[in-house]
Every structure is written in C-alpha cells, then in structure tokens.
Amino acid sequence: MQPIKRPLPRAAIAALILLLSAAAVSAQDRLRIYTVNYPLAYFAERIAGDLAEVTFPAPGDVDPAFWMPDAETIAAYQAADLILLNGADYEKWTGKVSLPRSRLVDTSRAFRDAYIREAGGITHSHGPGGEHDHGGLAFTTWLDLSQAAQQAEAIAQALIRKSPDAKEEIERNLHALRDDLLALDERIAEITRTDPGRPLLASHPVYQYLARRYGLNLISVMWEPEELPNEGQWNALEGILEDHPARWMLWEGEPGQATATRLRALGIDSLVLDPCANRPAKGDFLTVMTENARNLDRIFGKGAGER
Amino acid sequence: MIDSLYVAWRYLRYHWGRSLTLVVCVTLIAVLPLALELLLDESKRQLLARAETTPLVVGAKGSSLDLVMNSLYFGDSVPEPISMAAVDRIADTDLALPVPLYVRFKARGLPIVGTNLDYFDFRGLKIQAGRNLALLGECVLGARAAEALGLGPGDALLSSPETLFDLAGVYPMKMRVVGVLAPTQSADDLAVFVDLKTAWVIQGLVHGHQDLGAVTDPTLVMERTDGNLTATAKLVQYTEITPENINSFHLHGSPADYPITAILALPHDKKSAALLRGRYVAAGDQGEPQQILVPADVIAGLLASIFRIKSVLDAVILVVGTATVLALVLVLALSLRLRAGEIATIFKLGCSRATIARLLGAEIAIILAAAALLTGLLLAVVGHHDEALVRALFIR
Numbered sequence: 051m052q053p054i055k056r057p058l059p060r061a062a063i064a065a066l067i068l069l070l071s072a073a074a075v076s077a078q079d080r081l082r083i084y085t086v087n088y089p090l091a092y093f094a095e096r097i098a099g100d101l102a103e104v105t106f107p108a109p110g111d112v113d114p115a116f117w118m119p120d121a122e123t124i125a126a127y128q129a130a131d132l133i134l135l136n137g138a139d140y141e142k143w144t145g146k147v148s149l150p151r152s153r154l155v156d157t158s159r160a161f162r163d164a165y166i167r168e169a170g171g172i173t174h175s176h177g178p179g180g181e182h183d184h185g186g187l188a189f190t191t192w193l194d195l196s197q198a199a200q201q202a203e204a205i206a207q208a209l210i211r212k213s214p215d216a217k218e219e220i221e222r223n224l225h226a227l228r229d230d231l232l233a234l235d236e237r238i239a240e241i242t243r244t245d246p247g248r249p250l251l252a253s254h255p256v257y258q259y260l261a262r263r264y265g266l267n268l269i270s271v272m273w274e275p276e277e278l279p280n281e282g283q284w285n286a287l288e289g290i291l292e293d294h295p296a297r298w299m300l301w302e303g304e305p306g307q308a309t310a311t312r313l314r315a316l317g318i319d320s321l322v323l324d325p326c327a328n329r330p331a332k333g334d335f336l337t338v339m340t341e342n343a344r345n346l347d348r349i350f351g352k353g354a355g356e357r
Numbered sequence: 358m359i360d361s362l363y364v365a366w367r368y369l370r371y372h373w374g375r376s377l378t379l380v381v382c383v384t385l386i387a388v389l390p391l392a393l394e395l396l397l398d399e400s401k402r403q404l405l406a407r408a409e410t411t412p413l414v415v416g417a418k419g420s421s422l423d424l425v426m427n428s429l430y431f432g433d434s435v436p437e438p439i440s441m442a443a444v445d446r447i448a449d450t451d452l453a454l455p456v457p458l459y460v461r462f463k464a465r466g467l468p469i470v471g472t473n474l475d476y477f478d479f480r481g482l483k484i485q486a487g488r489n490l491a492l493l494g495e496c497v498l499g500a501r502a503a504e505a506l507g508l509g510p511g512d513a514l515l516s517s518p519e520t521l522f523d524l525a526g527v528y529p530m531k532m533r534v535v536g537v538l539a540p541t542q543s544a545d546d547l548a549v550f551v552d553l554k555t556a557w558v559i560q561g562l563v564h565g566h567q568d569l570g571a572v573t574d575p576t577l578v579m580e581r582t583d584g585n586l587t588a589t590a591k592l593v594q595y596t597e598i599t600p601e602n603i604n605s606f607h608l609h610g611s612p613a614d615y616p617i618t619a620i621l622a623l624p625h626d627k628k629s630a631a632l633l634r635g636r637y638v639a640a641g642d643q644g645e646p647q648q649i650l651v652p653a654d655v656i657a658g659l660l661a662s663i664f665r666i667k668s669v670l671d672a673v674i675l676v677v678g679t680a681t682v683l684a685l686v687l688v689l690a691l692s693l694r695l696r697a698g699e700i701a702t703i704f705k706l707g708c709s710r711a712t713i714a715r716l717l718g719a720e721i722a723i724i725l726a727a728a729a730l731l732t733g734l735l736l737a738v739v740g741h742h743d744e745a746l747v748r749a750l751f752i753r
Contacts, residue, residue: 151475
C-alpha cells in the first residue's frame with residue numbers, strides 16, 4: 051500500500067523559509083576573520099564565538115611562518131573584516147602582498163619592545179643599501195603563555211571595535227580564555243621553577259620565548275625531525291655537550307627513530323614540545339599546550355633530576 | 358524697421374571682411390572674461406571638492422602647497438620624505454587611520470602612486486577591468502592613464518628612471534598591470550597605483566637578488582670576511598618580480614625607516630581630528646619635523662591667490678577692452694567719414710536724417726547680435742568641456 055503523501059502545511063513552509071533566511075542573514079552579519087597561524091585562529095574562535103567566522107587558510111602540512119598564499123587566498127584575506135597578524139615578523143609573506151592596513155591587527159604590538167632579536171646569517175652589502183643581514187626576530191611569541199594572553203586581548207579589542215554591541219560577550223569569552231592561558235602559564239612556571247638551570251637542547255630555534263619566560267637553559271641546533279643529521283651536525287652537538295651537558299632535546303615533532311636512538315646513545319632523550327603553529331590533528335591549542343606542560347614535567351618532575 | 362535691417366544686412370554682407378573683424382573683436386572682448394570666470398569657478402569646484410573630502414594631510418615641514426598638491430593631485434613637486442614611523446605614530450594615537458602615500462616616481466610621464474588598499478576604500482575607487490593589487494610588482498591604472506598608455510590587465514609598464522644619465526642608479530622596474538580603475542573625474546584617473554612596497558622596489562630599497570650565501574662566482578664577491586660579504590656591482594638585481602623570484606625580495610632594516618611623501622590622516626570624528634591636530638601643533642614648539650594640514654584651508658589660500666591674480670587679469674582685460682571699444686568707435690567714425698558721399702546720396706534720394714541714423718544703428722545692432730550669438734556659442738562649448746579644460750590647463 052502506498053503511503054499517503056500529505057502536503058506540507060503552508061505555515062510550516064513559511065516557518066522554514068523564515069528560518070533559512072534568518073540563518074542566511076546571520077551568516078552575512080558574522081565578521082569574517084582571517085588569521086596567519088593556528089594559535090590566533092583558536093584565540094579568535096574562543097573570543098568571538100558565534101560573532102565571527104574564523105578562517106586560517108594555510109594547508110595543514112606547512113609551517114605557516116614560511117607559507118606563501120596564492121592570489122585567490124590573498125583576495126580572501128583582502129576581503130576579510132579583520133586580518134589577525136602574529137607580528138614579530140612572523141608572517142613574512144605579508145611583505146610581498148597588498149593588504150588593507152585598516153583591517154590588520156598586529157596582536158603582539160603591545161609587547162613589541164620585548165621581541166627577541168636573533169643573530170642573523172652572513173651580513174652582506176651590495177648597492178646603495180649598505181651592510182645588512184637577513185637575520186630576524188624570534189616569532190613563536192605565543193609559547194610564552196603570558197604573551198599569548200596579551201595577543202588574545204589585542205584580538206578582543208579589535209573585535210570590540212568592529213562589534214561594539216557585543217562587548218560584554220567578547221569580554222566574557224576573553225576572560226575565560228585568559229584564565230585558561232594564565233593557569234597553564236602558572237603551571238609551566240611551577241614545573242620549570244624546580245630546576246631552572248637544567249641544560250636543555252632544542253632541535254630548532256623556535257623556543258626562545260618559552261625559554262625566556264620559564265627560565266630554560268636552552269641551546270638550539272638546526273635539525274629537522276624527519277631528516278637524519280649529518281656527521282658535521284653530530285660533531286657540533288658533541289662540542290655543545292662539552293659545556294652544556296643536556297640530557298633532553300626538545301623537538302617540534304616526533305624525531306626519526308635513527309636520530310632518537312643515536313641521541314639516546316649520547317645520553318639524550320627526545321621529547322616533543324609542539325609549538326602548535328598549525329592546526330593539530332587532534333585536540334586544540336589548549337590540549338596541545340597541556341600536553342607540552344606534561345612533557346616538561348617529565349624533564350623537571352620528581353625523579354627526573356637523577357637522570 | 359525691417360527695411361532698415363535688410364539694407365544694413367546687405368551693406369554688412371557686401372563689406373564682409375570689415376564686418377567679420379568687428380564681430381570677432383566684440384566677441385573676444387566679451388568671451389575672455391566670461392570664459393575665464395567659468396574656468397576659474399570650475400577649477401575652484403574641482404580643487405575644493407577633492408580637498409574637502411581629504412580631512413588631514415601629514416608631511417615634512419616645508420611648502421604646505423607642494424605637500425597638498427603632491428598628495429591630492431600628484432603634482433610634480435615632491436615634498437621632503439618622512440619615514441613610515443610617522444604612520445605608526447598616527448596609528449598609535451588611535452585617533453585616525455593613516456593612509457601612507459609615496460608619490461615620487463613616474464611611468465611614461467604619469468605619476469606612480471605608492472599606497473595601500475585603504476586608499477582605494479577611502480577614495481571609493483572601483484576596479485573596472487582585471488583585479489586589485491595583490492602581489493609585489495603589480496600596478497593598477499587610472500581610467501585615463503590606461504587610455505593614454507593603451508594598456509590593460511596583463512600588459513607590462515616600465516617605471517621611468519629619475520635621471521636619464523644616472524648609470525649607477527636603479528634600473529627601471531617592469532610592473533605587471535593587473536587592473537584598470539573606473540573613471541572618477543579626479544587626479545586618480547591619471548595615476549599608476551602600486552603598493553607602497555613596490556614603490557620601494559622601484560627605489561631599490563626593497564630588492565631581490567641571488568642568494569649571497571650560495572654565490573660561487575668569485576667575481577661577484579668584492580670582500581668576504583668573517584660573517585660579512587660585500588658583493589660587486591656585477592651582482593644582478595631583479596628588475597621584474599615574478600613568481601620564481603618574489604621570495605628573494607626583501608627589505609633592509611626596519612620598515613619604520615622607509616620613506617613616504619605624505620600621510621592622509623582619516624580621523625574617526627571631528628573630536629579626533631582636533632586632538633590629532635593639537636598634538637602636532639603642541640609638538641611644533643619642540644622642533645616637530647612634521648606638519649599637519651587641512652587641505653581645504655591650503656586650497657582656499659591658493660584660490661584666494663588665484664582670485665587676487667584674477668582681479669589683476671580683470672583690470673588688464675578692462676583696459677584692453679576699453680581700448681578695443683575705442684578703436685571700434687574710431688573705426689565706425691572713420692567709416693562714416695569714408696561713407697560721407699554715400700550718406701549724402703541717400704539724403705538726396707529723400708531719406709531723412711532719422712532714417713540714416715536708423716540704418717547705421719541697424720548695422721551696429723546686427724554686429725552686436727552676431728557677436729552675442731558667437732559669444733554664447735563659445736561659452737556653451739567652454740561650459741561643456743570645462744571639467745576637461747581645467748584638468749588640461751590648470752590641475753592636470
């Protein structure tokens with residue numbers, strides 16, 4: 051027997067149309083925010099809630115600090131209501147594209163005097179520009195979670211300027227995020243306070259702000275997790291170890307088995323401390339940072355000192 | 358009366374050369390001051406319209422007129438540069454949006470305007486063909502610039518060297534035209550817009566070259582000491598930005614030190630404008646190297662000077678006009694003397710003195726009417742093209 055098809059009542063159709071158009075209007079009203087890295091996208095999502103549509107367009111397998119968007123993505127950035135920059139020369143691609151200054155928000159501007167300047171490569175001179183080098187600023191500012199909280203505050207201020215009516219909601223969300231960040235900041239500080247002078251190694255120079263904030267005695271090399279270091283790099287490491295007897299090396303990602311084994315032979319354990327510049331496969335910024343804190347606890351926790 | 362007009366008309370037609378000269382003389386006397394008045398009114402309107410929509414201009418201390426003319430109309434006089442730090446200074450006050458301008462270079466005689474996308478929003482400039490600026494090395498043409506150069510999206514445009522004989526200077530840069538703006542009947546129509554960073558590339562401050570760390574050719578290196586490398590002039594710097602070499606382009610030093618010619622400061626409201634002006638005025642006593650200007654005031658000053666000059670011109674025209682009128686009277690008086698025999702014949706034919714006077718009056722009336730008609734026609738033509746004439750003669 052065929053089921054009886056009843057036509058939808060007119061009132062239901064009207065209600066559906068109203069609902070759909072309300073959703074469309076709401077989507078149009080939402081601010082469009084583009085960010086240059088994942089931490090800023092996470093902060094913006096937490097602070098803006100439903101007020102904004104936050105987009106971080108870099109592919110998941112690139113380091114956003116060295117990424118260059120294509121023309122289509124640049125056009126999307128140009129059309130955004132707010133473009134959240136990390137500052138500290140993080141987003142080098144912005145120096146090669148045209149973006150509207152009125153919509154740019156340099157989230158680390160409040161602490162620009164506290165940027166860490168890295169020693170550059172070879173200084174050189176040519177033409178009328180005089181001597182210069184291409185060294186720059188350390189840019190993983192958010193690894194100092196107190197700085198991350200300031201960046202979140204800059205995002206909130208920019209959002210309030212764009213949506214003054216939502217000030218209360220934005221501030222409420224900001225306070226919740228700041229509480230989370232500062233609680234974690236306090237926890238990491240507590241962990242590292244137990245042995246501040248402990249020598250540590252980093253596979254890459256990305257932990258400068260982390261080291262400064264939490265008093266880590268850290269020396270960085272230039273190793274890639276997926277590449278086996280050459281003999282010259284191993285020799286250089288052994289040279290470092292003579293004055294800096296580190297027992298742990300921090301990595302951005304899991305190192306190769308061969309590298310980890312050879313490091314272990316030198317008495318060095320490997321440990322991942324993910325800067326979380328790109329969107330993590332699992333969890334979010336806060337869960338990754340909590341995991342980082344847990345890993346640091348393995349270095350500084352009770353019993354680790356005997357290693 | 359009709360008869361008198363007919364006879365006068367026949368007479369003027371017979372002596373067409375003399376009649377035409379008289380009509381042209383009278384027309385010129387009438388047209389010159391009236392056309393000048395029309396054009397000055399239009400130039401006043403154009404100058405004030407752009408100045409009144411530009412709230413504040415910040416630039417180096419010096420000629421305020423040069424600064425405003427360069428920033429608003431892209432005039433040839435380039436003011437002393439200021440640094441990008443001045444832009445940050447305004448941004449930090451949170452009183453106004455700073456829109457930097459670097460108007461120094463030219464491409465085939467047209468001004469290259471280095472700015473950012475906020476300028477397009479501020480002036481309401483719309484892309485008519487192609488797209489807006491996105492990457493370093495791109496340019497967008499004003500409507501009349503595109504027409505004059507015969508270029509459109511996809512074409513290339515070379516910047517002009519600042520001095521022809523500066524062999525050691527910066528090479529012309531090949532810019533990609535990516536868009537053409539819709540006409541606005543303003544100075545923007547005749548400009549070539551580039552991103553500020555592209556303007557610095559033209560100047561050679563931002564540049565791309567081979568990786569000096571990886572150089573193997575010994576003739577490229579003048580000196581190599583510990584941690585320092587000095588390249589020779591042989592090192593090739595790119596003169597065109599392509600997807601292959603764009604990543605080699607870099608700034609030297611802090612962007613805050615880079616030059617611009619002016620900043621359009623767009624205050625959030627009247628109070629912010631007053632506060633911002635107050636800060637510059639207060640700093641003026643302590644050796645402030647920059648000035649803040651209200652373009653409408655500067656242009657009003659310029660117009661006052663123009664109208665002072667106009668009153669002199671009016672006096673000159675009055676004197677010349679009076680002399681011409683006197684000459685015309687003389688011509689008529691002399692022609693009456695020449696026509697003495699002719700007038701005597703008319704009298705002997707039975708015409709009264711009043712009829713003779715009516716005949717001569719009709720001749721003068723026809724000449725004046727023809728001159729008035731011609732004046733009206735010429736003024737209508739000037740009035741129709743006043744916008745273009747003012748742009749061609751006064752503002753560019």
